[in-house]
Amino acid sequence: MSIKERLTIIVVISLLTILGLYGYIVKITLDIDSELTQIEKIEKFEENISQLGLITEYYLAEQEQRYENRILQLIEELEGQSAEIAQFSRFHVVGESIPSLRSAFGLVFAMNNEPELYPDSELREELLSRASIRIRSDVRQLKSISHSVATDHINNIKLLQVDQRLDFLFILVPAILALCLLAYFMKRRIILSLDKLQDGAGAFASGKLDARIDVGEGDEFGELAVQFNSMAEKLESLVQKEKTLNRKLEEQADKLRTSNEDLENFASVASHDLKEPLRMVRNFMGLLQQNYSDKLDDKANRYIHFAVDGAQRMTVLIDDLLEFSRIGRKYTEVEERDVGEIVNEVIKYYETTIASEEAVVRVGKMPVIPCVPMLLRRLFQNLIGNALKYHARDRVPEIEIEAEEKEDCWQFSVSDNGIGIEKEYKEEIFVLFKRLHSTEEYSGTGMGLAMCKKIVEQHGGRIWVESEVGKGSTFCFTIKK
Numbered sequence: 132m133s134i135k136e137r138l139t140i141i142v143v144i145s146l147l148t149i150l151g152l153y154g155y156i157v158k159i160t161l162d163i164d165s166e167l168t169q170i171e172k173i174e175k176f177e178e179n180i181s182q183l184g185l186i187t188e189y190y191l192a193e194q195e196q197r198y199e200n201r202i203l204q205l206i207e208e209l210e211g212q213s214a215e216i217a218q219f220s221r222f223h224v225v226g227e228s229i230p231s232l233r234s235a236f237g238l239v240f241a242m243n244n245e246p247e248l249y250p251d252s253e254l255r256e257e258l259l260s261r262a263s264i265r266i267r268s269d270v271r272q273l274k275s276i277s278h279s280v281a282t283d284h285i286n287n288i289k290l291l292q293v294d295q296r297l298d299f300l301f302i303l304v305p306a307i308l309a310l311c312l313l314a315y316f317m318k319r320r321i322i323l324s325l326d327k328l329q330d331g332a333g334a335f336a337s338g339k340l341d342a343r344i345d346v347g348e349g350d351e352f353g354e355l356a357v358q359f360n361s362m363a364e365k366l367e368s369l370v371q372k373e374k375t376l377n378r379k380l381e382e383q384a385d386k387l388r389t390s391n392e393d394l395e396n397f398a399s400v401a402s403h404d405l406k407e408p409l410r411m412v413r414n415f416m417g418l419l420q421q422n423y424s425d426k427l428d429d430k431a432n433r434y435i436h437f438a439v440d441g442a443q444r445m446t447v448l449i450d451d452l453l454e455f456s457r458i459g460r461k462y463t464e465v466e467e468r469d470v471g472e473i474v475n476e477v478i479k480y481y482e483t484t485i486a487s488e489e490a491v492v493r494v495g496k497m498p499v500i501p502c503v504p505m506l507l508r509r510l511f512q513n514l515i516g517n518a519l520k521y522h523a524r525d526r527v528p529e530i531e532i533e534a535e536e537k538e539d540c541w542q543f544s545v546s547d548n549g550i551g552i553e554k555e556y557k558e559e560i561f562v563l564f565k566r567l568h569s570t571e572e573y574s575g576t577g578m579g580l581a582m583c584k585k586i587v588e589q590h591g592g593r594i595w596v597e598s599e600v601g602k603g604s605t606f607c608f609t610i611k612k
């Protein structure tokens with residue numbers, strides 16, 4: 132049975148007990164009230180009887196007429212009272228005695244008031260004496276009956292009180308006991324179940340994931356325990372899955388670390404081994420040009436120039452590739468740095484080009500931000516380098532570097548008034564080795580912007596370009612705060 136149903140039963144039993152008790156008390160009170168009213172009436176009746184007895188004695192002694200009216204009046208009152216009392220109790224005996232009293236008085240009054248009707252004085256005295264005796268005996272009888280009836284009513288009250296006590300003992304006490312028992316068992320069930328729930332939940336919270344609750348079935352606690360157990364089961368399996376996943380992740384991270392180290396070794400060995408023969412080609416070609424240029428024809432000299440240039444570009448390509456592979460692996464130390472300082476270092480790096488191109492470089496207010504300084508320098512170096520490289524031939528290069536604070540990031544921009552980029556290449560230029568011009572037109576490896584993208588993404592940001600062919604380009608990127 133559910134706790135709600137049990138509670139409802141207890142409340143209903145309590146209400147019924149209270150209602151029954153109230154009804155019972157009302158009934159007993161009404162019964163006692165009616166008994167008390169009867170007793171009051173009988174007491175008044177007794178008073179009148181006593182008065183009648185007294186006046187009768189006076190009358191019989193003095194035989195004065197002034198008492199007669201009072202006697203008749205009292206008999207009338209007694210008649211009325213006895214009729215009322217007889218409705219409730221065994222009082223009809225009294226009702227029967229009063230007419231005989233009235234007729235005895237009638238005889239006495241007649242003998243006293245009309246003595247001529249009784250010429251024989253001896254007989255009259257005799258009759259008067261008998262009537263007096265009868266009156267006195269009737270009065271006494273009435274007194275004793277009314278007294279006994281009053282006693283009956285008093286006994287009734289006592290009986291009612293005894294009944295009341297017994298009823299309390301046999302009806303109310305068991306009802307209260309039953310209620311107490313019900314309440315006790317319910318409290319026990321609630322407290323025991325709560326204890327078990329608390330223990331189970333506490334054990335689970337402290338990390339014992341196999342902790343389950345058993346409080347039996349059939350009520351809300353049972354349902355709660357079932358739900359808790361199913362939740363605990365799901366959580367346990369989730370935690371198990373997470374542990375397995377973490378283990379796999381750790382294994383993969385280990386593998387990745389090892390393969391990164393291998394890659395790093397491979398890259399540096401490869402770059403060293405590749406650059407060595409290139410240096411030799413460059414050196415020997417240089418020597419060939421130096422010592423034999425006058426003996427070789429123009430065509431052979433041009434070939435030598437191509438070979439030296441190719442070897443040089445190959446060296447730059449290898450350096451760029453090595454650097455590209457190191458972003459996010461080798462340079463990871465984050466520091467608070469003034470971006471203005473980094474930008475100035477880059478401007479200093481391009482000092483000669485800026486001077487030769489008579490370029491104008493304007494730098495706005497730069498913030499201090501947490502970043503990998505080495506990478507941020509490389510980022511500005513590529514963007515400012517491109518702005519200088521891809522300038523329009525017919526005008527002085529103007530470069531503007533700005534920073535703007537956004538809600539969750541800093542937004543930087545490098546704008547130029549150079550040759551601009553066609554709309555369709557806005558995305559492609561960030562792909563590794565993507566170039567829009569030949570090496571003859573503009574030197575380069577096609578790795579600069581791909582490197583920029585990688586650096587920005589490592590700083591939790593994004594990079595894009597806004598450009599118009601023939602007017603210039605603005606490269607924007609964000610760095611997460």
Ligand code: ADP
Nearest residue numbers: 517518521551560566567575576577578579580
């Ligand atoms: P690289 O400069 O070595 O060719 P990048 O990755 O830096 O390689 O640039 C890719 C291509 O994007 C360039 O070949 C060039 O055509 C274009 N580009 C980059 N920067 C600019 C710029 N500021 N103005 C015009 N074109 C640009």
